Every structure is written in C-alpha cells, then in structure tokens.
Amino acid sequence: MSMKGLEMNKRMVVLGSQWGDEGKGKLVDLIANKVKYVVRFQGGHNAGHTLVIRGDKTVLHLIPSGILHDQVMAILAPGMVISPSALVKELDQLKQKGFEVENKLLISDQATLLLPYHVALDKAREKEKASQKIGTTQRGIGPAYEDKIARRGFKFGAVLYNQDIETDLKEVLDYHNFVLQNYYQAPAVSFDEIKQELDLIRNRLHSKITDTTSLLHQAIEENAAILFEGAQGTLLDIDHGTYPFVTSSHTIAGGVAVSCGISPNAIGEIIAVTKAYSTRVGSGPFPTELIDETGQFIQKQGNEFGATTGRPRRCGWFDMVMAKYSAKVNGFTGIALTKLDVLDGLPEIKICVAYQYKGEKRLTPPNHAVPLEQCEPIYETLPGWQQSTKGIVEWEQLPENAQKYIKRLETLVGVKIVLVSTGPDREDTLWLDKTICQM
Structure with missing residues (x-):
C-alpha cells in the first residue's frame, strides 16, 4: 500500500x-x-x-x-x-x-442551538398533521435546521461572543410564539425556558466550545x-x-x-x-x-x-x-x-x-x-x-x-x-x- x-x-x-x-x-x-x-x-x-x-x-x-x-x-x-x-x-x-x-x-462553536421552541413546533406540527405525519421523534430537529437555513438560528459561539444574544433570541421567540399560538393553537414558549438553556452553556458547557x-x-x-x-x-x-x-x-x-x-x-x-x-x-x-x-x-x-x-x-x-x-x-x-x-x-x-x-x-x-x-x-x-x-x-x-x-x-x-x-x-x-x- x-x-x-x-x-x-x-x-x-x-x-x-x-x-x-x-x-x-x-x-x-x-x-x-x-x-x-x-x-x-x-x-x-x-x-x-x-x-x-x-x-x-x-x-x-x-x-x-x-x-x-x-x-x-x-x-x-x-x-x-x-x-x-x-x-x-x-x-x-x-x-x-x-x-x-x-x-x-x-463542541463546535459553529454548531446550531436546538431550543425549546423548536421542540414545541415539532410537536405541534406532528399533532396537526395527524394521519399524514412524517413520524419525527418530536425532538425539534427539523425546526432547528429550518432556523439554521433561514439564518435565524443561533450558534454555540454566539452565546460566548454575542453580547446582544438575549435580545436577538427574544425577537426569534416572538416570531415562533406567533406561529405556535395563531396557526397551531398551541401554548407559547416562555423566555425563561430559553434562558435555562443559555445558562447551561455558560455554567456547564462553555469550556468545551471551540x-x-x-x-x-x-x-x-x-x-x-x-x-x-x-x-x-x-x-x-x-x-x-x-x-x-x-x-x-x-x-x-x-x-x-x-x-x-x-x-x-x-x-x-x-x-x-x-x-x-x-x-x-x-x-x-x-x-x-x-x-x-x-x-x-x-x-x-x-x-x-x-x-x-x-x-x-x-x-x-x-x-x-x-x-x-x-x-x-x-x-x-x-x-x-x-x-x-x-x-x-x-x-x-x-x-x-x-x-x-x-x-x-x-x-x-x-x-x-x-x-x-x-x-x-x-x-x-x-x-x-x-x-x-x-x-x-x-x-x-x-x-x-x-x-x-x-x-x-x-x-x-x-x-x-x-x-x-x-x-x-x-x-x-x-x-x-x-x-x-x-x-
């Protein structure tokens, strides 16, 4: 060889x-x-x-x-x-x-965050489709990739480097909550749930991001x-x-x-x-x-x-x-x-x-x-x-x-x-x- x-x-x-x-x-x-x-x-x-x-x-x-x-x-x-x-x-x-x-x-600093509103959207869609559902695991994977492609996703590195990330996240959360409440008649996701995910990165995962x-x-x-x-x-x-x-x-x-x-x-x-x-x-x-x-x-x-x-x-x-x-x-x-x-x-x-x-x-x-x-x-x-x-x-x-x-x-x-x-x-x-x- x-x-x-x-x-x-x-x-x-x-x-x-x-x-x-x-x-x-x-x-x-x-x-x-x-x-x-x-x-x-x-x-x-x-x-x-x-x-x-x-x-x-x-x-x-x-x-x-x-x-x-x-x-x-x-x-x-x-x-x-x-x-x-x-x-x-x-x-x-x-x-x-x-x-x-x-x-x-x-963890790559370019990997995309999967957040609670992605999970909520996944579950709401599968419920709405009923007999014609795709059969996802309802873990929010599809909606997270959608946000990535639509350029409204958030990278792990942003949690470390973007001082305005919470403001930016609130804007995206408002968008997804509008869809959840007005199209799917599903409950809104609170910002506290999003904040908990950010805190896990800052307090537990930050040293692994590179x-x-x-x-x-x-x-x-x-x-x-x-x-x-x-x-x-x-x-x-x-x-x-x-x-x-x-x-x-x-x-x-x-x-x-x-x-x-x-x-x-x-x-x-x-x-x-x-x-x-x-x-x-x-x-x-x-x-x-x-x-x-x-x-x-x-x-x-x-x-x-x-x-x-x-x-x-x-x-x-x-x-x-x-x-x-x-x-x-x-x-x-x-x-x-x-x-x-x-x-x-x-x-x-x-x-x-x-x-x-x-x-x-x-x-x-x-x-x-x-x-x-x-x-x-x-x-x-x-x-x-x-x-x-x-x-x-x-x-x-x-x-x-x-x-x-x-x-x-x-x-x-x-x-x-x-x-x-x-x-x-x-x-x-x-x-x-x-x-x-x-x-």
Missing part, C-alpha cells in the same frame, strides 16, 4: 446504509480504541446509539459512541443541532454509570486517526432519502466534508453498517415490509423498538435495490453486517433483488415516495439455517446456509462484508477483514 493509502485509512466514516437503527454504535465502539478523535457530524438527539458492554446497556443520543474509550476525544461538529439540556442530561447519565467524559468532549474545524485540519495534517460517526441512515438523507419521509440533515458520506469543514479528499474508508434484514421507524415507503407473523418474529427477536422513542420498528426482508443505491451514493469500501442472529430459526429467508413497478422490472429505486410506495418486491428465496449463530466469532462455525446468505448479499450489493455481528455485545463479532480497524 502506498503512503497515501496508509494516511487515507487513518480517516474512516461509519454510517448507516438503510433507514437508521443498523447498529452503528457497536461498530464505532469496536473501532474507536484505535483512534484519537471520534466525530459526530450531523443530526441531534433524535439519534439513539445503543452500546452493550459486558451486558450493560448504554444509549447515547448526542455524544459519539467512541467516547467510552480512554484515549478518545469526542467532537460535535458544525453540522449538528444540539440541545444543551439534552447534552447535559446525557453527560450526567454517563457519570452515574461511572464514565467520566466531560473533559473528553468538544473551533473544531481548525482542530480537525491540524489532526489531518498530523495524520491522526479520526472516526466520523453518522447518525440515522442513508435512506433518511434530506436530499437522497425517501423525501419527505427523511431527516433534516445529510446522513451520507458526502455530509462529512460539508458538516465538518474538511476536504472530501481527507476521507479514506467508508464503512456501511447494514442489518441482515430491513427496518424502518415512522412513516414512509418500505417495499419489503412484512406485516405478517414473520415480521412479528423479526421484530421480537431483534428487539426492534426505537432507542430514542421506544416506538416499534417496521420490519422486512433485506432490500438489495436500496442497498446498491446506498452503496453508489456513499462509495462504501466495506459492509458491517449486523443482527445476523435475529434470522436464526427461520425456515427460509428472502432477498429483494428487484422491484416490479407498473409491469416493469426495476433495479433502481424511484426518486419519489409515491412511485416507491407502489413498487412490489421481487424476491430470491434462500434456505434458512434454523440454528443459533449468536456469539459465533469464527467463519467456520457458522451454519453453511448462513455462510451462503452472507456471500449472496456480498455478491448482490457488490461490496465486501468486513464483519458480521452475531449479538449485541462487543465480543459477538466475526471479523472477515480486520484491516479496517488497523488505523
């Missing part, structure tokens, strides 16, 4: 290839012991990354999963929208579990190992997902450069975290959804309930059409296949290899939600293995049919599978290519 190749491998992106909830937290946790920095580059506390360490479950919403490793410095990048109260709550919960991470966290963009530039020049941790999944990307049933940020690999302020050339490995089946939370098209006993079996075996909201996840077969689309959008260099053990016990397993749309066979998904909703999956059926794969860490120990399933997915998607997760714990990992963690 060339020197450039070695350097490029020092910067890795880990992101979801589906609709989120793929198990990104576990992979980040596995690789993070090799890196100096772990960076969350988009989203807010709508994400929920679940880690299971020695049987103990920890759910992180804002803080990067890799922070639990001693040598890691965690960064919340400019592309994020961050609720100060949610962040402080998460820090306190980690402290209660024995994890001292306050001195290992940096120029993370320049820090990352220097880290790249020094060839430091950096792991960029995505939230949600590719198919929820604001531009390249199943719009309008998407999140409000760029969840794809290209979002790393935009959200962190680094060159795309600085990114090396791009690892897709992909479930051995498909799930989706909330509304939106889902061609391979199973609304039968098999879907219920997968939901139960996989404990498919949202880490952030507790909502049951919709479950379905693996969708190769979407997987190939995701691979092309992101340029994946490897796949981490998760939750293989959930399929244990099924007599047969199906893979969607194409769609049927208005009598025609499609190998690519429509760009719009309406025609995607009308697509019928064309399946290839493989025999199941009907025995436990839980905790298996050697390829030879896998049932033959499980091996065939993994190889078939790899062939269909066209990207090598570098590891297989056979359970929730760190140890339940079968590595097929350990070079990805040699950072």
Whole structure:
C-alpha cells in the first residue's frame, strides 16, 4: 500500500446504509480504541446509539459512541443541532454509570442551538398533521435546521461572543410564539425556558466550545486517526432519502466534508453498517415490509423498538435495490453486517433483488415516495439455517446456509462484508477483514 493509502485509512466514516437503527454504535465502539478523535457530524438527539458492554446497556443520543474509550476525544461538529439540556442530561447519565467524559468532549462553536421552541413546533406540527405525519421523534430537529437555513438560528459561539444574544433570541421567540399560538393553537414558549438553556452553556458547557474545524485540519495534517460517526441512515438523507419521509440533515458520506469543514479528499474508508434484514421507524415507503407473523418474529427477536422513542420498528426482508443505491451514493469500501442472529430459526429467508413497478422490472429505486410506495418486491428465496449463530466469532462455525446468505448479499450489493455481528455485545463479532480497524 502506498503512503497515501496508509494516511487515507487513518480517516474512516461509519454510517448507516438503510433507514437508521443498523447498529452503528457497536461498530464505532469496536473501532474507536484505535483512534484519537471520534466525530459526530450531523443530526441531534433524535439519534439513539445503543452500546452493550459486558451486558450493560448504554444509549447515547448526542455524544459519539467512541467516547467510552480512554484515549478518545469526542467532537460535535458544525453540522449538528444540539440541545444543551439534552447534552447535559446525557453527560450526567454517563457519570452515574461511572464514565467520566466531560473533559473528553468538544463542541463546535459553529454548531446550531436546538431550543425549546423548536421542540414545541415539532410537536405541534406532528399533532396537526395527524394521519399524514412524517413520524419525527418530536425532538425539534427539523425546526432547528429550518432556523439554521433561514439564518435565524443561533450558534454555540454566539452565546460566548454575542453580547446582544438575549435580545436577538427574544425577537426569534416572538416570531415562533406567533406561529405556535395563531396557526397551531398551541401554548407559547416562555423566555425563561430559553434562558435555562443559555445558562447551561455558560455554567456547564462553555469550556468545551471551540473551533473544531481548525482542530480537525491540524489532526489531518498530523495524520491522526479520526472516526466520523453518522447518525440515522442513508435512506433518511434530506436530499437522497425517501423525501419527505427523511431527516433534516445529510446522513451520507458526502455530509462529512460539508458538516465538518474538511476536504472530501481527507476521507479514506467508508464503512456501511447494514442489518441482515430491513427496518424502518415512522412513516414512509418500505417495499419489503412484512406485516405478517414473520415480521412479528423479526421484530421480537431483534428487539426492534426505537432507542430514542421506544416506538416499534417496521420490519422486512433485506432490500438489495436500496442497498446498491446506498452503496453508489456513499462509495462504501466495506459492509458491517449486523443482527445476523435475529434470522436464526427461520425456515427460509428472502432477498429483494428487484422491484416490479407498473409491469416493469426495476433495479433502481424511484426518486419519489409515491412511485416507491407502489413498487412490489421481487424476491430470491434462500434456505434458512434454523440454528443459533449468536456469539459465533469464527467463519467456520457458522451454519453453511448462513455462510451462503452472507456471500449472496456480498455478491448482490457488490461490496465486501468486513464483519458480521452475531449479538449485541462487543465480543459477538466475526471479523472477515480486520484491516479496517488497523488505523
């Protein structure tokens, strides 16, 4: 490998290839012991990354999963929208579990504040839409990004540097309260609620706010190992997902450069975290959804309930059409296949290899939600293995049919599978290519 190749491998992106909830937290946790920095580059506390360490479950919403490793410095990048109260709550919960991470966290001074009026707007909209709601987590993520794009948002740095921020905030609060009261007939948000968020920054978070963009530039020049941790999944990307049933940020690999302020050339490995089946939370098209006993079996075996909201996840077969689309959008260099053990016990397993749309066979998904909703999956059926794969860490120990399933997915998607997760714990990992963690 060339020197450039070695350097490029020092910067890795880990992101979801589906609709989120793929198990990104576990992979980040596995690789993070090799890196100096772990960076969350988009989203807010709508994400929920679940880690299971020695049987103990920890759910992180804002803080990067890799922070639990001693040598890691965690960064919340400019592309994020961050609720100060949610962040402080998460820090306190980690402290209660024995994890001292306050001195290992940096917040970009360009990250956008997520404030109580954003949450109020999110809840009011979902209530007003009723049956046609998008299915947001109602954490205020969308409204916070709207304010950012409309240039009425507030950056973390403004709390430190703008002496008139309270006056400016009152003006924006008046605007949002007018909408809440007159359009949604919802209660107004008090300025005291906003002031509490500012006080948390001034009293608790101020020392963590810094120029993370320049820090990352220097880290790249020094060839430091950096792991960029995505939230949600590719198919929820604001531009390249199943719009309008998407999140409000760029969840794809290209979002790393935009959200962190680094060159795309600085990114090396791009690892897709992909479930051995498909799930989706909330509304939106889902061609391979199973609304039968098999879907219920997968939901139960996989404990498919949202880490952030507790909502049951919709479950379905693996969708190769979407997987190939995701691979092309992101340029994946490897796949981490998760939750293989959930399929244990099924007599047969199906893979969607194409769609049927208005009598025609499609190998690519429509760009719009309406025609995607009308697509019928064309399946290839493989025999199941009907025995436990839980905790298996050697390829030879896998049932033959499980091996065939993994190889078939790899062939269909066209990207090598570098590891297989056979359970929730760190140890339940079968590595097929350990070079990805040699950072």
